Amino acid sequence: MNDTSGALLGPAEIRDLAGRLGVRPTKTLGQNFLHDGGTVRKIVRTANLRPGERVVEVGPGLGSLTLGLVEAGASVVAVEIDPVLAGQIAATVAARFPDADFEVVLSDAMDVTTLPGAPPTALVANLPYNVAVPVLLTMLERFGTLEHVLVMVQAEVADRIAAAPGSKIYGVPSVKAAWYASARRAGTIGRTVFWPAPNVDSALVQLERRDPPPTTATREQVFAVVDSAFAQRRKTLRAALSGLFGSGAAAEDALRAAGVDPGARGETLTVDQFARVAEQLPAADARATGGQAPGQEDA
Structure with missing residues (x-):
C-alpha cells in the first residue's frame, strides 16, 4: 500500500475522534492512545512482517497501530474489548485504506479461543499495561501458529x-x-507519543517462537512448579516446593533427581531445569496441575 503522510492518525485526529465517540481513556482498560506516526512505523518496521502476513492485534483502541499495520500490507484481525472502539475502527481503516484486509473481533482477549480467517502468524500490539503479561502468555498458548511477536508494554515488564x-x-x-x-x-x-501520557516508560519486547523444552511433564505441571518456586522468592527451592511435593524432604529428593541444588532459588533456574523438576511430580498428584493459569504472573 502507498505510504502517504496523512495515512496515520495524528494527535489532533486522535483527540477529535475520541471526542466524537465520547471516549475518555480509562485506567481500568489500560488505555493510552498512541498518536505518533513515526513511532507507529518504527514498531511496524521492527515487527519485520512478511507481505500479506496474518497479524493479530490486541487492544487496537482508536486504530493508530492498526493503520500502520495495514499500510505495510499486513492482513490484520484486531481484538477489541470496548464496543464503541470496536464499532469505529473498521470505519477508520476503511476510510484510509479501502482495500485493507482487516477484521475486528469484539471480545476480551483473555476469552478468545478462535479467530476468523487464516491463522495468525504474528502478534503485534500495544498491550494494555494492566493485563499485558496474562494476555501475551494466553495468546502464545492458544495460538500455536504465532511465529513471532512484538508487543509494547511497560518498560519494567x-x-x-x-x-x-x-x-x-x-x-x-x-x-x-x-x-x-x-x-x-x-x-x-x-511517554509523549501517547494520549494521555502514561506515568511509566514503555518498551518493545520481541519474541520468536521455539519448541518447549523436551520433557515428559505437561506445561501445567511445569508452570505449577514455577509458580511455587517464586511464591516466596527468598526461600530455597527445597522450602518453596515443599508444599507441592508434600514435604521438604520429598522436594529435596525431587530436586536432586532433577540435577538441581535444593539450596538454590527459583531465579537461578532455566525453563529446562524447571521442566526436569516437574518431571519428578507424583503422577497421580492433583497438585501437579493445580498451578496458576498460564497468563498469571508475580505482579
Whole structure:
C-alpha cells in the first residue's frame, strides 16, 4: 500500500475522534492512545512482517497501530474489548485504506479461543499495561501458529519478560515466556507519543517462537512448579516446593533427581531445569496441575 503522510492518525485526529465517540481513556482498560506516526512505523518496521502476513492485534483502541499495520500490507484481525472502539475502527481503516484486509473481533482477549480467517502468524500490539503479561502468555498458548511477536508494554515488564536466569528481575513472566519463545527487549518508546501520557516508560519486547523444552511433564505441571518456586522468592527451592511435593524432604529428593541444588532459588533456574523438576511430580498428584493459569504472573 502507498505510504502517504496523512495515512496515520495524528494527535489532533486522535483527540477529535475520541471526542466524537465520547471516549475518555480509562485506567481500568489500560488505555493510552498512541498518536505518533513515526513511532507507529518504527514498531511496524521492527515487527519485520512478511507481505500479506496474518497479524493479530490486541487492544487496537482508536486504530493508530492498526493503520500502520495495514499500510505495510499486513492482513490484520484486531481484538477489541470496548464496543464503541470496536464499532469505529473498521470505519477508520476503511476510510484510509479501502482495500485493507482487516477484521475486528469484539471480545476480551483473555476469552478468545478462535479467530476468523487464516491463522495468525504474528502478534503485534500495544498491550494494555494492566493485563499485558496474562494476555501475551494466553495468546502464545492458544495460538500455536504465532511465529513471532512484538508487543509494547511497560518498560519494567519488558525487562522482566526478557530477563535471563540469575537476574534479580527474573521471575514467573520470564520463565513462562521462555516456555514458548526466546525474548529480547527491542526498543524504548517515549511517554509523549501517547494520549494521555502514561506515568511509566514503555518498551518493545520481541519474541520468536521455539519448541518447549523436551520433557515428559505437561506445561501445567511445569508452570505449577514455577509458580511455587517464586511464591516466596527468598526461600530455597527445597522450602518453596515443599508444599507441592508434600514435604521438604520429598522436594529435596525431587530436586536432586532433577540435577538441581535444593539450596538454590527459583531465579537461578532455566525453563529446562524447571521442566526436569516437574518431571519428578507424583503422577497421580492433583497438585501437579493445580498451578496458576498460564497468563498469571508475580505482579
